[in-house]
Amino acid sequence: MRFSRFYLPTLKEDPAEAEVISHRLMLRAGMIRKLAAGIYSYLPLGLKAVQNVERIVRAEMDRAGAQELLLPGVQPAELWQESGRWERYGRELLRLKDRHGREFCLGPTHEEVITDLVRHEVRSYRQLPLNLYQVQTKFRDEIRPRFGLMRGREFVMKDAYSFDADDPGAEASYAAMRDAYSRIFRRCGLDFRAVEADSGAIGGSFSHEFVVLASSGEDAVATCTACDYAANIEKAERAGACGTEPESAGAAAVPALAEVETPGCRSIEDVCAFFGIEPVAALKSMVYESDRGLVLAVVTGDRQVSETKLKARLGVPWVQLAEAEAIRAACGAGSGFLGPVDTPLAVIADRGVPVQGPAVCGANRDGRHLRDVLCGRDFSPSVVADIVEVHAGDACPRCGGELRIVRGIEVGHIFKLGTKYSEAMGATFQDRDGEERPLVMGCYGIGIGRTVAAAIEQNHDDDGIIMPWAIAPFKVAVLCLDEKHDEVRAFSERLYEELRRRGIDVLLDDRAERPGIKFKDADLIGAPLRLTVGRKGYGRGIFEARDRRTRETIELPVDDFTPLWQFVERMRADDQGLPPL
RNA sequence: CGGGAUGUGGCUCAGUCCGGUAGAGCACUGCGUUCGGGACGCAGGGGUCGGAGGUUCAAAUCCUCUCAUCCCGACCA
Numbered sequence: 001m002r003f004s005r006f007y008l009p010t011l012k013e014d015p016a017e018a019e020v021i022s023h024r025l026m027l028r029a030g031m032i033r034k035l036a037a038g039i040y041s042y043l044p045l046g047l048k049a050v051q052n053v054e055r056i057v058r059a060e061m062d063r064a065g066a067q068e069l070l071l072p073g074v075q076p077a078e079l080w081q082e083s084g085r086w087e088r089y090g091r092e093l094l095r096l097k098d099r100h101g102r103e104f105c106l107g108p109t110h111e112e113v114i115t116d117l118v119r120h121e122v123r124s125y126r127q128l129p130l131n132l133y134q135v136q137t138k139f140r141d142e143i144r145p146r147f148g149l150m151r152g153r154e155f156v157m158k159d160a161y162s163f164d165a166d167d168p169g170a171e172a173s174y175a176a177m178r179d180a181y182s183r184i185f186r187r188c189g190l191d192f193r194a195v196e197a198d199s200g201a202i203g204g205s206f207s208h209e210f211v212v213l214a215s216s217g218e219d220a221v222a223t224c225t226a227c228d229y230a231a232n233i234e235k236a237e238r239a240g241a242c243g244t245e246p247e248s249a250g251a252a253a254v255p256a257l258a259e260v261e262t263p264g265c266r267s268i269e270d271v272c273a274f275f276g277i278e279p280v281a282a283l284k285s286m287v288y289e290s291d292r293g294l295v296l297a298v299v300t301g302d303r304q305v306s307e308t309k310l311k312a313r314l315g316v317p318w319v320q321l322a323e324a325e326a327i328r329a330a331c332g333a334g335s336g337f338l339g340p341v342d343t344p345l346a347v348i349a350d351r352g353v354p355v356q357g358p359a360v361c362g363a364n365r366d367g368r369h370l371r372d373v374l375c376g377r378d379f380s381p382s383v384v385a386d387i388v389e390v391h392a393g394d395a396c397p398r399c400g401g402e403l404r405i406v407r408g409i410e411v412g413h414i415f416k417l418g419t420k421y422s423e424a425m426g427a428t429f430q431d432r433d434g435e436e437r438p439l440v441m442g443c444y445g446i447g448i449g450r451t452v453a454a455a456i457e458q459n460h461d462d463d464g465i466i467m468p469w470a471i472a473p474f475k476v477a478v479l480c481l482d483e484k485h486d487e488v489r490a491f492s493e494r495l496y497e498e499l500r501r502r503g504i505d506v507l508l509d510d511r512a513e514r515p516g517i518k519f520k521d522a523d524l525i526g527a528p529l530r531l532t533v534g535r536k537g538y539g540r541g542i543f544e545a546r547d548r549r550t551r552e553t554i555e556l557p558v559d560d561f562t563p564l565w566q567f568v569e570r571m572r573a574d575d576q577g578l579p580p581l
Numbered sequence: 582c583g584g585g586a587u588g589u590g591g592c593u594c595a596g597u598c599c600g601g602u603a604g605a606g607c608a609c610u611g612c613g614u615u616c617g618g619g620a621c622g623c624a625g626g627g628g629u630c631g632g633a634g635g636u637u638c639a640a641a642u643c644c645u646c647u648c649a650u651c652c653c654g655a656c657c658a
Binding site for chain 2: 009011012013014015016017018019034036037090091092108109140142143144146151197209219410413445447463479481482513514515516517518519520521523532534535536537544
């Protein structure tokens with residue numbers, strides 16, 4: 001492609017609306033433009049990057065035995081009513097009516113459609129297993145779209161759905177996808193982790209997220225510094241801090257609990273200041289509401305309740321903090337003065353609570369707290385379970401090593417769904433014995449645009465993007481610095497043609513611009529390799545090759561391209577960080 | 582949905598407090614000089630000041646409403 005004819009509107013200044021680096025650079029590099037909040041146009045350069053990711057995704061999906069199809073973006077309400085998600089999915093589902101008043105939605109995901117498709121066609125175990133995927137635009141009416149392509153409302157997603165006859169089959173399909181995903185993100189040149197995750201609203205029995213490590217990421221991940229344990233912070237567990245009795249040897253010596261007037265001490269911070277104790281010695285009591293009524297979650301004051309874990313331990317589909325009136329009606333006190341002693345509510349305590357020594361907690365009377373409270377002596381939780389978020393430094397649940405918390409961007413998520421949708425929607429087949437059984441499903445998503453954004457988050461410097469080779473819209477930028485100089489121009493053209501002939505995506509900067517502008521634009525769009533042809537060098541029989549990432553610059557002869565091809569090959573291999581798959 | 586902020590030419594922003602009829606830089610057009618890291622000079626073109634209503638002799642500026650965008654939070658994959 002010739003720069004002079006390529007629609008590439010780069011910006012010299014940072015657009016005010018962009019906060020994170022990938023968003024800023026994608027706007028500046030002329031990859032995307034915003035149409036509305038969370039809705040973006042892909043310009044040619046951005047589209048090329050997206051298509052490069054898609055190409056890798058398709059290759060690996062096909063290799064794993066999946067088949068591509070394309071499902072509709074507009075979906076009838078009936079299907080969603082059948083699965084029960086028309087009510088449950090919430091405001092994120094953009095609903096609309098056609099001219100006849102029939103209800104539809106813009107597809108945020110396609111479990112219903114694919115299940116509907118497959119239930120009409122699959123009758124026998126002989127047709128299984130089956131894995132179907134598509135690359136398609138999704139719409140989720142996010143509460144708060146942000147960060148450009150990282151959290152858009154309209155976005156391109158690869159989604160795949162597997163159908164198996166039984167659980168072992170479904171697990172094999174899941175493993176194959178897990179494998180394929182690792183290959184995909186490796187080939188994209190990304191530093192990522194496959195982490196255990198909560199299966200959330202999509203449901204199902206287990207799931208992994210693929211998280212690209214980046215400080216700007218919205219996800220927090222706990223990883224073990226000693227083994228390969230990695231889990232989303234929502235679900236990450238910790239070893240130790242478990243028991244039913246206070247372990248402090250002097251438990252018997254602890255005085256009986258006493259009630260103390262603590263006017264205005266509503267927060268753990270207030271309470272700690274008042275009693276002169278550390279947060280761990282204060283019990284935090286939170287009232288949660290679920291479809292099974294109210295529960296009192298009790299954790300040590302240095303910890304945060306993980307609602308995801310709480311949900312899982314209680315075995316309920318949702319929890320939320322109870323309203324102030326509900327709390328007062330049930331406990332007789334406002335939040336800030338609640339505690340597990342003589343509470344009418346069922347108490348679920350974190351595993352850190354029983355091993356905590358004498359503690360301070362609310363007295364269930366406004367303006368009063370209890371001191372020297374011991375779990376087991378003064379109250380007995382109905383459940384003791386791991387319900388808090390892990391901290392850096394906690395012990396790994398697998399090996400006891402130290403956990404650390406890193407941030408990342410979720411670029412892929414795989415779920416073992418089981419029979420949730422197939423049962424709800426009657427997608428069944430006949431097994432070997434002629435028995436009618438629900439299909440066992442899995443679903444597997446990759447955010448394509450988000451993957452490009454994540455690659456940029458991970459690969460940039462002050463001058464712009466450093467595209468990983470595999471994703472780079474242009475692998476090579478040829479800068480013709482003296483486009484009016486016949487020989488320099490002719491040689492630049494020759495380089496360009498040679499690279500094209502070898503099937504390498506190349507951008508020839510043939511614009512009538514000053515050199516500085518060409519250098520800046522080349523750096524900004526991040527072509528991994530830059531070839532510069534200038535008058536002086538050409539006069540000496542050389543041109544210049546520069547590695548965008550390392551800035552290593554070498555001079556190459558104009559009359560022999562062998563060293564150039566070597567350099568190109570080396571960069572391709574280095575950048576991908578692995579042998580060609 | 583709560584909290585905060587911002588809407589002025591294609592972009593980045595000043596002007597708003599204290600009302601007097603719109604500016605700068607970049608970008609764009611023409612000419613000239615320049616030409617290996619976002620040049621310079623001269624001459625140009627381009628703005629319903631987000632929108633509506635109100636106050637006023639007079640509104641980008643004050644008041645009311647509204648829309649949009651961004652940030653934090655809640656939420657979600």
